[in-house]
Amino acid sequence: MPVAVVLPGALNPLAGCVPPFDRCGARARHATGPWASSQGTQILENGDAVDLTWVESAGAPVIVxxxxxxxxxxxxxxxxxxxxxxxxxxxxxxxxxEPTATVTGLVINEIPAPTAFMEEYRSIVQWISSSSDARFVEMVREGIASVSMWDEGPIVRVNGPLAIFDAALPGTEAGADELLLVEIESDTPAPARESIGWIP
Incomplete structure (x- = not known):
């Protein structure tokens, strides 16, 4: 079943990939911010309940x-x-x-934006610009409804749950609060197709 990557809001064209570690080797950690209140179920103005769990990078892209x-x-x-x-x-x-057995991952965005999986659209979404969590969900819904054609992105073949986390972290060091795990249908042999949507 397809998984879409949706980037709502306005991207900063000057933002780049910056090292999340200082010269002393300080480890990146799961940060908090205005989106921290978005952990778990949110009740929107129209009464809908949306369950979003966010993971954030300390300056790097996220890897899926x-x-x-x-x-x-x-x-x-x-x-x-x-x-x-x-x-x-x-x-x-x-x-x-390993050089003799390489595998493929998906890198999302060069901006260290909070990232979540929106189950209702089977979409990976990033908080780039929004005044509130409720407005963020509304922007995604409005944006997806208005998209007439998607840009096709890279194809990733997977056989189990997805892990999303800060690309700077070694996978063995990513703690439970630094990971976003996404269950996908295990009986679906087809790969996830990443369609890249731009919502202004």
């Missing part, structure tokens, strides 16, 4: 990969993080793992 392959991601320890930073555009593919 099959959860069973998370331990192969080296993050800042090897070249995986640098390779993720070199991905152009809103989303792109990056290979990682």
């Amino acid at each position: 990969k099959e959860e069973s392959l998370r331990n192969l991601w080296g993050g800042y320890v090897n070249s995986d993080y640098e390779n993720a930073c070199e991905v152009d555009g809103y989303a792109g593919l990056v290979t990682f793992g």
Whole structure:
């Protein structure tokens, strides 16, 4: 079943991929911000309940990969993080793992924006610009309803739940509060197709 990547709001064209670690090697951590209140179920003005769990990077893109392959991601320890930073555009593919057995992950955006999975649209969404969590959900709904044609993005083949986290973190170091796990239909042999939508 398709999984879409939706980027609502206005992107800052000057933003880039910046190292999330200082020279002392301080580890990136799950940060909090105005979206922290968005953890869990939100009741919107129209009475709808939306369950969103956010994960945030400390300055890097986010990486999406099959959860069973998370331990192969080296993050800042090897070249995986640098390779993720070199991905152009809103989303792109990056290979990682052993030289003789590489696997593929999806890099989303070069802006360190809070990221969630919106089940009603089976969409990975990022909080780029919104006045509130309720407005964010409204923007996504309005935007998806108004999109007449999607730009097709990269295709990622997966066989189990997805893990989404800060690309700078080694997969083995990403704690439970630094991970967003997304269940997908295990009986669906078809890969997730990442369609990239731009919602102004």
